[in-house]
Amino acid sequence: xxxxxxxxxxxxxxxxxxxxxxxxxxxxxxxxxxxxxxxxxxxxxxxxxxxxxxxxxxxxxxxxxxxxxxxxxxxxxxxxxxxxxxxxxxxxxxxxxxxxxxxxxxxxxxxxxxxxxxxxxxxxxxxxxxxxxxxxxxxxxxxxxxxxxxxxxxxxxxxxxxxxxxxxxxxxxxxxxxxxxxxxxxxxxxxxxxxxxxxxxxxxxxxxxxxxxxxxxxxxxxxxxxxxxxxxxxxxxxxxxxxxxxxxxxxxxxxxxxxxxxxxxxxxxxxxxxxxxxxxxxxxxxxxxxxxxxxxxxxxxxxxxxxxxxxxxxxxxxxxxxxxxxxxxxxxxxxxxxxxxxxxxxxxxxxxxxxxxxxxxxxxxxxxxxxxxxxxxxxxxxxxxxxxxxxxxxxxxxxxxxxxxxxxxxxxxxxxxxxxxxxxxxxxxxxxxxxxxxxxxxxxxxxxxxxxxxxxxxxxxxxxxxxxxxxxxxxxxxxxxxxxxxxxxxxxxxxxxxxxxxxxxxxxxxxxxxxxx
Numbered sequence: 001x002x003x004x005x006x007x008x009x010x011x012x013x014x015x016x017x018x019x020x021x022x023x024x025x026x027x028x029x030x031x032x033x034x035x036x037x038x039x040x041x042x043x044x045x046x047x048x049x050x051x052x053x054x055x056x057x058x059x060x061x062x063x064x065x066x067x068x069x070x071x072x073x074x075x076x077x078x079x080x081x082x083x084x085x086x087x088x089x090x091x092x093x094x095x096x097x098x099x100x101x102x103x104x105x106x107x108x109x110x111x112x113x114x115x116x117x118x119x120x121x122x123x124x125x126x127x128x129x130x131x132x133x134x135x136x137x138x139x140x141x142x143x144x145x146x147x148x149x150x151x152x153x154x155x156x157x158x159x160x161x162x163x164x165x166x167x168x169x170x171x172x173x174x175x176x177x178x179x180x181x182x183x184x185x186x187x188x189x190x191x192x193x194x195x196x197x198x199x200x201x202x203x204x205x206x207x208x209x210x211x212x213x214x215x216x217x218x219x220x221x222x223x224x225x226x227x228x229x230x231x232x233x234x235x236x237x238x239x240x241x242x243x244x245x246x247x248x249x250x251x252x253x254x255x256x257x258x259x260x261x262x263x264x265x266x267x268x269x270x271x272x273x274x275x276x277x278x279x280x281x282x283x284x285x286x287x288x289x290x291x292x293x294x295x296x297x298x299x300x301x302x303x304x305x306x307x308x309x310x311x312x313x314x315x316x317x318x319x320x321x322x323x324x325x326x327x328x329x330x331x332x333x334x335x336x337x338x339x340x341x342x343x344x345x346x347x348x349x350x351x352x353x354x355x356x357x358x359x360x361x362x363x364x365x366x367x368x369x370x371x372x373x374x375x376x377x378x379x380x381x382x383x384x385x386x387x388x389x390x391x392x393x394x395x396x397x398x399x400x401x402x403x404x405x406x407x408x409x410x411x412x413x414x415x416x417x418x419x420x421x422x423x424x425x426x427x428x429x430x431x432x433x434x435x436x437x438x439x440x441x442x443x444x445x446x447x448x449x450x451x452x453x454x455x456x457x458x459x460x461x462x463x464x465x466x467x468x469x470x471x472x473x474x475x476x477x478x479x480x481x482x483x484x485x486x487x488x489x490x491x492x493x494x495x496x497x498x499x500x501x502x503x504x505x506x507x508x509x510x511x512x513x514x515x516x517x
Contacts (some may be wrong), residue, residue: 001021001022001030002022002023002030003022003023004400004501005397005399006023006277006278006398007023007024007070007082007278007398008069008070008071008082008277008278008398009021009025009026009070009071009073009074009082009420010022010023010024010025011071011073011277011278011422012026012061012070012071012074013025013026013027013028013045013074014422014423015074015275015422015423015425015426016047016048016049016074016075016229016423016426017045017046017047017048017074017278017423017426018045018423018424018427018430019045019423019427020423022034023042024070024081024082024083025040025079025080025081025082026070026073026077026078026081026082027044027045027047027073027074027076027077027078027313028040028043028044028045028077028078028079028080028208029043029045029269031043032080033080034080034081035080035081035091036460037046037080037091037093037094037097037098038097039080040079040080042096043078044078045078046110046173046436047074047075047076047110047230047426048075048227048426048429048430048435049061049075049076049110049114049227049229050109050110050436051430051435051436052226052227052435053109053110053113054435054436054439055224055225055434055435055439056224057224057225057226057227058115058116058218058221058222058223058224058225058226058227059110059113059114059115059116059219059226059227059228060114060115060116060118060203060218060219060226060227060228060229061075061076061114061116061117061118061119061216061228061229061230061231062116062118062119062208062211062212062215062228062229062230062231063118063119063120063229063230063231063233063300063324064119064120064191064192064195064208064231064232064233064234064236064250064253064470065119065120065121065191065192065231065233065237066085066119066120066121066124066190067105067117067118067119067120067121067186068085068086068101068102068105068124069082069085069119069121069191069233069429070404071231071233071277072119072229072231072233073085073101073105074183075110075229076104076105076108076110076111076114077101077104077105077111078104079099079100079101079104080099080288082101084098084100084101085100085101085102085121085124086100086101086102086123086124086125086141086142086143087100087103087142087143087144088128088141088142088143088146089141100124101124102121102124102125102142102148103148105117106125106148106151106152114216115182115183115219116182116214116215116218116219116228117183117184117185118183118184118185118187118206118211118214118215119185119186119187119192120187120188120189120190120191120192120355121186121188121189121190121191121371122140122149122167122186122189123138123139123140123141123189123190123203124140124141124142124187125140125142125147125148125149125186126139126140126141126142126147126148126149127140127142127143127144127145127146127147127408128140128141128142128143129145130147132189133167134167134168134188134189134203135189138189142217149165149184149186149253152165153165153183153184154184157272161181161182161183162179162180162182163180163181163182163183163184164180164182164183164184165183165184165185165186166183166184166185166187167185167186167187168187168202168203168204168205169187169199169201169202169203169204169205169206170202170203170388172185172187172206172210172214173202173206175214176245177214177217177218177221178221178222180218181218181221182219183214183215185206185211187205187206188205190231191234191237192205192234193205193248194234194237194238194249194250195207195234195249195253196245196246196249207220207253207257207330208230208232208253208254208256208257209253209256209257209259209260212228212230212257212260212261213260213261213264215228215230215381216261216264216265217226217264220265222356225433226292226300227433227435230257230261232250232251232253232254234246234250234305235247235250235251235254236280238250238281239280239281239365239396240280240368240369240395240396241368241369241372241386241395241396242365242386242387242389243383243384243385243386243387244282244295244296244363244386244387245296245382245383245384245385246383247280247282247457249420250350250381253484258272258274260302262408267408267409268409268410269409269410270409270410271407271408271409271410271411271412271429271432271433272407272408272409272412273405273406273407273412273416273425273429274363274405274406274407275403275404275405275406275425276403276404277400277403277422278398278399278400278403279398279400279401279402279403280337280365280398280399281365281366281396281397281398281399282363282364282365282387282399283363283364283365283366284362284363284364285299285328285360285361285362285363285364286351286362287299287351289351289362293362294362295361295362296361296363296385296387297361298360298361298362299351299359299360299361299362300358308373314353349451356375358375360375360388361387361388363387364387364388364389364390365387365388365389365390365396366389366390366391366396366399367389367390367391367392367393367396367397368386368389368391368393368395368397369386369389369392369393369394369395369396370386370387370388370389370396371388371390371391371392371393372390373392375388376388402419405420405425409432410432411431412432415428415431416428416434
């Protein structure tokens with residue numbers, strides 16, 4: 001509510017709770033103020049997971065970020081700061097009144113009732129005296145001395161509930177979904193590795209698709225159905241670093257998860273929604289660039305001979321989600337370009353800048369660490385390369401344009417169409433699934449067979465019961481959910497609900513949407 005372009009926690013609150021929020025707050029309405037603990041009292045808002053649990057559905061969250069990170073936290077936490085992931089981050093004066101996010105996940109409702117939790121972020125669940133099993137040079141961050149992982153396991157044992165904690169791929173693969181009802185997997189100290197860097201051995205991490213399918217098979221045992229949230233969260237991080245290669249590779253990783261879901265579930269009774277919480281400042285530039293020119297490289301003629309001096313202009317990446325500024329060292333960006341400029345000036349090439357005569361990367365960011373002065377030239381890109389940015393920043397910002405929403409399943413082509421507000425999405429999902437305020441809608445006595453709703457689909461889709469739309473992430477006014485449905489009662493009362501989060505920008509999606517950028 002208080003920013004022109006949203007950040008992840010406020011956007012996630014709108015997307016998952018249906019209520020607009022203030023910058024960097026989580027699961028709270030707009031009366032809450034950043035880092036003001038007492039302003040959170042009376043400001044809590046429920047999420048889709050609350051609504052699903054109220055109807056007896058199993059629930060789960062899967063992410064490649066820390067499970068306490070801004071976006072997944074909006075499912076279960078209520079905090080005035082997205083950064084209060086453990087008690088060490090909470091100001092001393094606020095610790096008795098406001099819990100950290102990790103404690104809320106495992107102690108409070110709805111977090112403690114989530115059946116499957118898979119992602120990264122072990123450091124927020126263990127005390128400082130405990131070394132990380134994968135990175136022994138690092139230790140936990142809790143100051144209260146509590147080991148929340150052990151407490152979670154002990155509580156389930158005392159209640160004779162089949163539960164399992166796993167920390168690597170081998171342990172994960174040994175989990176039998178038929179025998180386990182509750183699964184907690186924390187696979188990394190901080191964020192999970194980008195998929196291109198992922199250790200695929202037993203001591204490494206499962207893929208996003210593998211985590212998603214395991215979660216589905218555990219949750220699907222509930223005859224009342226389930227709600228599953230899946231986030232390809234490292235797409236966002238790669239964009240912050242101006243690292244288009246990893247951003248698009250992570251997008252393909254999420255696509256694998258979506259394809260796996262569509263093969264696993266019955267789409268006649270499962271609503272699958274794929275969207276983003278915000279966009280990024282990535283754009284596709286170039287004038288008369290030849291078709292087929294590699295998008296990770298520059299706009300000049302692909303027939304130009306390679307110059308070894310400009311190959312592999314890359315930057316070292318560090319693992320596990322350290323601060324963005326540590327990913328880049330300016331010395332790595334200093335390259336001699338005089339010989340290349342001289343050669344380019346002898347060519348009549350419209351695909352270079354008409355100001356400085358240099359080519360530029362096809363994929364561009366409006367701001368971020370890719371800015372250099374004088375401007376550098378990226379000839380052949382690798383996975384560690386960064387794209388050109390127009391304004392210098394330690395990390396790139398989010399964008400404010402509309403993002404797409406793709407939906408398939410019951411009522412998808414009725415509820416998801418046109419340009420809508422972001423906070424409308426969870427209400428549409430709850431309507432289709434008879435959750436929250438719409439729980440009674442699935443009663444035959446309360447639903448008329450004459451109810452109708454007719455809205456156009458804004459983008460042709462490959463599936464007959466799917467839709468693609470745009471979502472306005474900058475609109476100040478939340479929209480009310482629809483009150484009528486043209487689908488049959490059986491479709492509306494689907495037993496399962498899967499929500500998949502896709503943090504990417506519209507420019508790299510394979511479908512042009514009317515009214516979006």
